[in-house]
Amino acid sequence: MSGSASEHVAAPDSKTESELLAMLEKDGKEFDKDAEIERILGEFRLNGYAILDIQPGLPETQIKKIYRTKSLLIHPDKTSNPRAPDAFDRLAKAQQQLLDEKQRGKLDESIADARMLLIRERKLTVDDEEVKDPDDEFISAWRAKTVWVLMDEEKRRQRQMKAQMQEEGRAKKQEEEEMEQRKRKREFENNWEKTREGRIDSWRDFQKGGSKTGGVKKKAKLKTLG
Template sequence: MSVQEPSSKSSTTTLVPAISDAELEKLLNREASAFQRELEVERILKAFKLNPYDILDIDETATPEEIKRRYRQLSLFIHPDKTPHASAPEAFDLLKKAESELSDVAKRADLDAVIMEARILLLREFNPPLPASTPDSDPALKALGKQWKVMMRAKCKEMLIDEEVRRRKAIKMNLANEGLEARKKEEEITLRKRKAEEDKTWEDTREQRVDSWRSFANGKKKKKTKVQILG
């Protein structure tokens, strides 16, 4: 009795091309970079919109050159062409707006004035209160570490929101006043038109009134009776 050997099935093996360590590192770096870009987009979107320093993530003491350099770095890093994040265009626009506001001397001065006021108010809350001229290098402030910056940002946020509320109320009030003025002007125009129409009607009916008066006068003359003298 002959024993048959089991037939071996031919199997095909898919070979994965080998990847070098350098290529692997490059791939991982690319993935990490894409992830960091998306994180930066998220940070910008979550930043406090009324504070351009928050959006650019830069210190209030930055020079105009440092602000422009920071903007260029971030705008290139999260550019919509390089970042697949769906909200990258929105983050890019926020960056542009923040850089524009900080490049405007008057707008930056107004913002810095609010920040300075917030700092003074915080210094007054110390026990004993610290003078407005207290530098960040003061031991009392250095002891707080990063907490001092957190406190400053929170106070600035509170004050900027108050400023924005007042600004919007003023705009609303101006619009209401403009509406009132517009209504007054409309009423004046309506009155002038009505007066002009009345004057025109008066002129157009002048002949009719004259004829009516003549008819009335002639009628009175006809009704006059001759006075008889008795005697």
């Protein structure tokens, strides 16, 4: 009977331990979610590779797989973190960027440019071991240089867009002025045509008035004397 009582007492302790383990596991998952959300939001938004935490060169199937894993981890419906929706949106845009051939190509060019700039700054060559087998420090510096390149390109793009908008604004203003000139010309021609008969009648009346008064008098002939 004592053995039975002992077993009966041990059951609640076992259940409590199981609950604690479940809570710890849940807290651990929440910590992982929060950490991943903060990591995503801390990456440069124009670099899809950094947001997905992958290196260039992965096939699309692998990109989709990694995206799915991370999207399930930080899904707004699966966590109470208020920043989850923003991180989830950035993650989705990162996948779209890398699955779009044109966008991914531009990003790859920027990353390659950043690599060459870093190599030149460090006075290295592509054959150096530091470049061929980069360590974490080199990769971190490479990623930072990529951010600089992307920001520089974005600023240049915005300047070009601003200049284009200004040029379009000038062209639009010129077009509007030309349209206004054509409108005034049409109105003038329409008004001129509408008053044409009136002008003709006025001219005829003027001519008739001149004939009633005799017009220009002829000089009287002088009688010759003798």
